[in-house]
Amino acid sequence: MVSEGVAAPDQEILRDVREFYDSVGWSQLGEGLYQNARYEDLRPVAQDYIRRCHLRVKRYLPERGRLLLDAGSGPIQYPEYLEYSRGYARRVCLDVSKLALEEARARIGGHGWFVIGDISRLPFSEGSFDGVVSLHTVHHVPAEQQGRAFWEIHRVQATGSRAVVVYSWGSHSVLMRLFQWPIRMAERLIARRSHGPQTARDLKLDPHAKSPGTFTHHHDSSWIKGQLDRLQDYEIVVWRSVSTAFMRSLVHRKAFGDGFLRLIYRIEELAPHLMGSWGQYPMIILGKPSLKTGGTS
Numbered sequence: 001m002v003s004e005g006v007a008a009p010d011q012e013i014l015r016d017v018r019e020f021y022d023s024v025g026w027s028q029l030g031e032g033l034y035q036n037a038r039y040e041d042l043r044p045v046a047q048d049y050i051r052r053c054h055l056r057v058k059r060y061l062p063e064r065g066r067l068l069l070d071a072g073s074g075p076i077q078y079p080e081y082l083e084y085s086r087g088y089a090r091r092v093c094l095d096v097s098k099l100a101l102e103e104a105r106a107r108i109g110g111h112g113w114f115v116i117g118d119i120s121r122l123p124f125s126e127g128s129f130d131g132v133v134s135l136h137t138v139h140h141v142p143a144e145q146q147g148r149a150f151w152e153i154h155r156v157q158a159t160g161s162r163a164v165v166v167y168s169w170g171s172h173s174v175l176m177r178l179f180q181w182p183i184r185m186a187e188r189l190i191a192r193r194s195h196g197p198q199t200a201r202d203l204k205l206d207p208h209a210k211s212p213g214t215f216t217h218h219h220d221s222s223w224i225k226g227q228l229d230r231l232q233d234y235e236i237v238v239w240r241s242v243s244t245a246f247m248r249s250l251v252h253r254k255a256f257g258d259g260f261l262r263l264i265y266r267i268e269e270l271a272p273h274l275m276g277s278w279g280q281y282p283m284i285i286l287g288k289p290s291l292k293t294g295g296t297s
């Protein structure tokens with residue numbers, strides 16, 4: 001029997017997520033390549049676009065400071081992630097997965113402090129961080145607790161700092177819903193044409209192979225905005241407007257894939273707010289303005 005309240009199921013979700021990342025997600029498939037990379041498009045045609053999307057995060061962070069919090073850091077798996085804390089004295093990596101933190105420590109050593117913890121109950125005092133990033137993590141938090149994760153991030157931000165949360169609208173993305181059928185048709189065509197993976201590396205990253213997974217919940221933009229409205233200062237802009245499924249099925253080098261992605265990037269730059277609300281992955285920027293005391297009559 002499940003007792004009243006939400007605490008017990010929430011703890012189960014947290015435990016499931018931690019076990020998944022400790023035993024599967026951050027297990028290495030070879031040369032610094034994690035099982036988690038299955039969810040990304042690692043083909044050469046996608047590299048430049050993905051790299052530029054990663055670097056977008058840095059634009060919104062204060063360039064330097066004492067402490068940068070990376071909430072749900074994982075192993076700091078992409079080289080661009082190192083850029084975010086370049087101007088900071090320390091990067092504080094927080095994660096539920098012990099393996100993630102061991103890998104992160106192997107990557108940044110003395111530049112980091114490593115803390116096992118839950119993003120919706122941050123073990124830090126108010127205003128501790130000059131910058132915060134949380135990438136692809138909040139969607140692992142139980143649905144009703146996700147607002148709390150945002151408020152926790154906001155609580156530990158210093159006045160005048162900024163936090164960047166990369167989230168996914170999941171199946172609510174208006175843009176990706178428009179492309180649902182072309183994606184499905186292209187996937188079928190590719191599956192029919194493919195004669196199976198060629199190498200062990202391909203096999204490990206075969207997009208059609210079944211990937212194990214863990215708990216995720218994606219809210220739509222109106223739910224998130226409803227939660228954020230109690231914070232004074234926030235903005236939603238694009239991180240990346242297209243999903244991995246879109247890229248793997250519709251972007252191909254032989255079909256001018258590089259040019260297609262350059263065009264998508266250009267559109268994202270021209271309309272960051274629209275593409276942030278409609279595309280697949282938004283960046284939610286939290287500010288923390290200083291409280292004005294006194295005032296003029």
Ligand SMILES: C[S@@+](CC[C@H](N)C(=O)[O-])C[C@H]1O[C@@H](n2cnc3c(N)ncnc32)[C@H](O)[C@@H]1O
Nearest residue numbers: 021072073074095096097118119135136137140
């Ligand atoms: C999809 S991975 C993203 C990792 C990294 N931010 C990145 O972009 O590569 C999600 C990470 O969040 C961690 N995580 C999930 N739920 C968490 C929670 N409630 N508190 C802290 N970390 C959590 C997982 O252990 C995992 O390392």
